[in-house]
Amino acid sequence: VLHTARPLHTSQQCLAPLPPLPEKGGEVRHGLIPEEFFQFLYPKTGVTGPYMLGTGLLLYFLSKEIYVVNHETVAAACILSVIIYGIKKYGADVAAFADKLNEEKVAKALAVKNDAIKELETAIEQEKKEQWRVEGRGYLFDAKRNNIAMLLEANYRERLLTVYNEVKKRLDYQVAMQNLKRQKEQDHMIQWVEKNVVQSITPQQQKESIAKCILDLKALSKSAQMTV
């Protein structure tokens, strides 16, 4: 973390594809001292070597009063105990929180990718469906053709009907004309006959018919009186 360590990085430059972050941080013992120190001292002094070194150093500093025990020591003990308590209690939670933040970041990007993939898959499905629909276009066109044929047929029949009606109307007219003509001739003839008959009745004949009628009437009245 100290920037002075940067010149010691002898591997690739920063713009190249970054090497992946290591899974875990460096191993430390007691939260402070790197494991490499213990491994460094192991060949010469074994397992207890570093601890002996530490104890010896501590006792040396205390006995020679290079480190003086005064009120600051008590204050140091307090603050260190607070710090260590805090780390022990909340350390795992904080680490989990940091991991969760990273997880969410990666998950968001993955979600974008997955959504895009899903959309493309749905698009492919729909495309396949359209292709299947294309196969049925023969039926579609047949049905359409049938429809049109029916429409044409119906239209033709309608027009046929109109033609028939028109022709019938004209023929009816002719028949009506003939009937009218005959009727008129009949009426005219009847009238002419009646007129002539009335004209042919001479006054002599009229008198004779009237006298005959009177005689008939008298005879009838006599018979009527007789029956009464």
Added chain:
Amino acid sequence: MNLSFFDQFSSPYLLGIPLILLSLLFPALLLPSPNNRWVNNRLSTLQSWLLHLITKQLMIPLNKTGHKWALMLTSLMMMLLTINLLGLLPYTFTPTTQLSMNMALAFPLWLATLLTGLRNQPSTSLGHLLPEGTPTPLIPALIIIETTSLLIRPLALGVRLTANLTAGHLLIQLISTATTALLPMMPTVSILTALVLLMLTILEVAVAMIQAYVFVLLLSLYLQENI
């Protein structure tokens, strides 16, 4: 050599070279620098989460012009936070216990907010001197009071931070001296005093964080009034 109680507040020198600048810049070395990875290690992730939280909190009440102050306020917050927290370790020098340093931070920033307000919207910032709805006879007195309160703000900002931290450090020193002095004579009382010291340390951790937050929050409030 014997330490008096105020030696912890004297600005450090090494062979005549003042180390105050070093003690101000050192906490920055402890924070991870932003690198060009998309997914970082835990420390960098936590730092960026904290910075995002602080900036969001500070910038929500401000309008667009106020967002220009984001870098200033967030970096001030991080500096005060790290300086205060590092000062709780033994044998460390806390620069924020120096009144000169806190006044040097508070005075120019407060003056900047005041001059921004007076320059861009003079009537509105002068209008803040009279709260709404005051009864008419009180108006002259209230204007004098509000002006005094306005002019005392930088002093209050600086002295608040200095006094809180100095008092805390001094108390820690005193109680730990009492604990050390009582240890050979009355060990039980010494243990009780040590417990008091433990409580005080926890309080001081909280105070360190709260004072940094309060400093920056008040500055952002003065900015809100004036921007």
